[in-house]
Amino acid sequence: GVNHIAVFAKDLEATAKFYSEIMDMPVVSVAPNRDSEESTHMNVAIGNGMRLSFFDFPHVPRLQKKAPEGVGNVMHIALPIARNIFTEIKERCDRNKIKYEEGGGAIYVKDPNGLAIELMPFD
Numbered sequence: 204g205v206n207h208i209a210v211f212a213k214d215l216e217a218t219a220k221f222y223s224e225i226m227d228m229p230v231v232s233v234a235p236n237r238d239s240e241e242s243t244h245m246n247v248a249i250g251n252g253m254r255l256s257f258f259d260f261p262h263v264p265r266l267q268k269k270a271p272e273g274v275g276n277v278m279h280i281a282l283p284i285a286r287n288i289f290t291e292i293k294e295r296c297d298r299n300k301i302k303y304e305e306g307g308g309a310i311y312v313k314d315p316n317g318l319a320i321e322l323m324p325f326d
Contacts, residue, residue: 205253207246208280210318212257215245217315222247222255225295226320227288249282257316279311279319289324 212218215233222228228247231254236242241262246254284292293310296303303312309323 207254207256208277209256209258210277210316212245212259212316214315215243215257215259218257219245219247221301221314225299225301226292228255255280255318277318279321281309281321281323283325284322286324286326289322292322 219230219233223230228249230245231248232244232246234244236244236258239260242258242260245257247257249255289310293303295301296310296312301312303310305311309321311319311321313319
């Protein structure tokens with residue numbers, strides 16, 4: 204299985220708020236990045252023991268810009284979500300005016316870093 208997916212973050216505070224308040228996925232740790240003192244490493248629990256690991260590098264200007272979509276980048280991360288939780292997340296997106304697309308019974312939403320998340324409801 205997959206333990207974590209590492210993602211560059213533009214804004215860790217906005218990222219933490221999005222995942223904890225909108226997606227109901229808690230931040231489980233925040234620590235200095237062991238490889239770079241200027242960077243922070245934040246883990247978000249996404250279920251089944253898996254995490255999204257976000258890293259900010261505020262001292263590196265190129266990472267503060269939006270990366271182009273294309274080959275070698277992640278298209279989206281698909282997460283199975285219990286239908287009742289799926290409905291709650293969708294309602295929170297609506298209340299907070301967070302845009303999403305619907306397709307095939309799922310919704311696709313982008314986090315504050317531009318990372319696309321597919322939420323796939325199950326009963």
